[in-house]
Amino acid sequence: MSRNARGTIVPKAGVSFAKPLSFENVRREFGDACALHDISLDIPAGEILCLLGPSGCGKTTLLRIAAGVERPTSGRVLLDGEEVAGPNRFVLPEKRGIGLMFQDYALFPHLTVLQNVAYGLRDLGRTEAKREGLLALERVGLASYANRYPHILSGGEQQRVALARAIAPRPGVLLMDEPFSGLDSRLRDQMRDDTLAILHETKATAIVVTHDSEEAMRMGDRIALMRGGRLVQVGSAEELYSAPSEIFAARFFSDLNEIPSRVASGKAETPFGSFEAKELADETEVLVCIRQRDLNVVPAGEGTPASVVESRFLGDVLLVELAVAGVERPVFVRPSGPVPPPGTEVGLAMGETAPLIFPA
Numbered sequence: 261m262s263r264n265a266r267g268t269i270v271p272k273a274g275v276s277f278a279k280p281l282s283f284e285n286v287r288r289e290f291g292d293a294c295a296l297h298d299i300s301l302d303i304p305a306g307e308i309l310c311l312l313g314p315s316g317c318g319k320t321t322l323l324r325i326a327a328g329v330e331r332p333t334s335g336r337v338l339l340d341g342e343e344v345a346g347p348n349r350f351v352l353p354e355k356r357g358i359g360l361m362f363q364d365y366a367l368f369p370h371l372t373v374l375q376n377v378a379y380g381l382r383d384l385g386r387t388e389a390k391r392e393g394l395l396a397l398e399r400v401g402l403a404s405y406a407n408r409y410p411h412i413l414s415g416g417e418q419q420r421v422a423l424a425r426a427i428a429p430r431p432g433v434l435l436m437d438e439p440f441s442g443l444d445s446r447l448r449d450q451m452r453d454d455t456l457a458i459l460h461e462t463k464a465t466a467i468v469v470t471h472d473s474e475e476a477m478r479m480g481d482r483i484a485l486m487r488g489g490r491l492v493q494v495g496s497a498e499e500l501y502s503a504p505s506e507i508f509a510a511r512f513f514s515d516l517n518e519i520p521s522r523v524a525s526g527k528a529e530t531p532f533g534s535f536e537a538k539e540l541a542d543e544t545e546v547l548v549c550i551r552q553r554d555l556n557v558v559p560a561g562e563g564t565p566a567s568v569v570e571s572r573f574l575g576d577v578l579l580v581e582l583a584v585a586g587v588e589r590p591v592f593v594r595p596s597g598p599v600p601p602p603g604t605e606v607g608l609a610m611g612e613t614a615p616l617i618f619p620a
């Protein structure tokens with residue numbers, strides 16, 4: 261027994277033997293279009309990896325290849341060091357010992373909740389399958405629904421049943437495609453925390469597909485950011501946030517003010533100051549990216565002169581639009597305290613963090 265995030269005592273679901281998963285130069289073409297360009301990625305046993313990226317970047321295709329429901333055009337997938345897809349061998353999905361929870365992985369309407377969960381346990385024999393299925397249902401807090409049918413459950417409850425079904429066979433690897441996308445934001449937060457607790461407890465290696473950077477940061481031990489069928493950057497949330505490899509990654513994790521400049525004597529000049537750009541050659545056109553959170557509104561006469569255009573209440577913070585001489589586009593900041601009304605002259609001061617500078 262253990263306690264979940266809300267302090268409720270929950271029974272332990274069966275512990276899996278986590279397996280490492282590797283993609284080696286995995287390529288997938290659909291006709292003339294290339295959905296995945298030679299992806300190489302090693303996911304150690306027990307890691308939770310979030311595949312993050314905009315719509316159409318190839319996340320689902322990579323996950324489907326790991327599951328075995330899609331074949332790579334070239335390259336290999338290794339599960340626990342053994343080829344499960346590649347030139348030498350192809351292991352069918354049901355023989356891979358992988359748990360799946362897909363966005364559209366609907367429950368069978370004609371089976372009870374328990375029968376749905378026990379579906380992947382048929383090899384165990386009836387009694388044992390029922391016992392294991394009930395254990396998984398208890399783990400997601402739905403044992404009392406065992407003999408009901410899926411249609412009476414809410415969206416969140418159905419998602420829990422799908423999670424129970426995925427973990428019931430104690431898979432060494434769990435693949436989840438946008439598992440919380442159908443839920444409202446409060447339920448999504450709760451399901452995410454509960455799922456994370458279950459993943460840590462079952463110790464399975466997991467790949468979670470999402471297009472939500474906050475979700476990836478909350479769930480992933482590492483994040484693999486994709487664009488156009490390629491891996492852009494792989495690392496911890498801190499690494500991707502503080503040292504994005506390119507402006508695409510920076511934009512994915514932060515709301516930025518992008519100020520055009522040109523490098524001269526190793527520096528990029530802006531109305532907010534002159535910033536080191538030593539690794540870029542002089543004359544390079546750059547974008548100096550200052551996070552909206554890294555600019556503070558200060559009294560007029562201090563910092564860079566600015567005038568307030570508009571303020572919008574966003575709950576925890578305000579989103580304030582300002583006009584700054586020498587910056588063509590509006591500048592946005594996100595202060596938590598009050599801001600003077602539109603038309604007021606103020607100052608803008610940089611916070612502690614240096615801006616990110618990328619070639620334009």
Ligand SMILES: Nc1ncnc2c1ncn2[C@@H]1O[C@H](COP(=O)(O)OP(=O)(O)OP(=O)(O)O)[C@@H](O)[C@H]1O
Nearest residue numbers: 290294295313314315316317318319320321322471
């Ligand atoms: N069976 C298919 N036939 C042809 N093209 C496909 C097929 N499956 C995927 N694609 C294409 O491959 C690309 C990657 O699709 P994929 O579904 O992997 O992206 P994704 O990142 O998961 O997107 P989303 O977040 O919208 O689900 C897209 O351009 C898509 O149209």
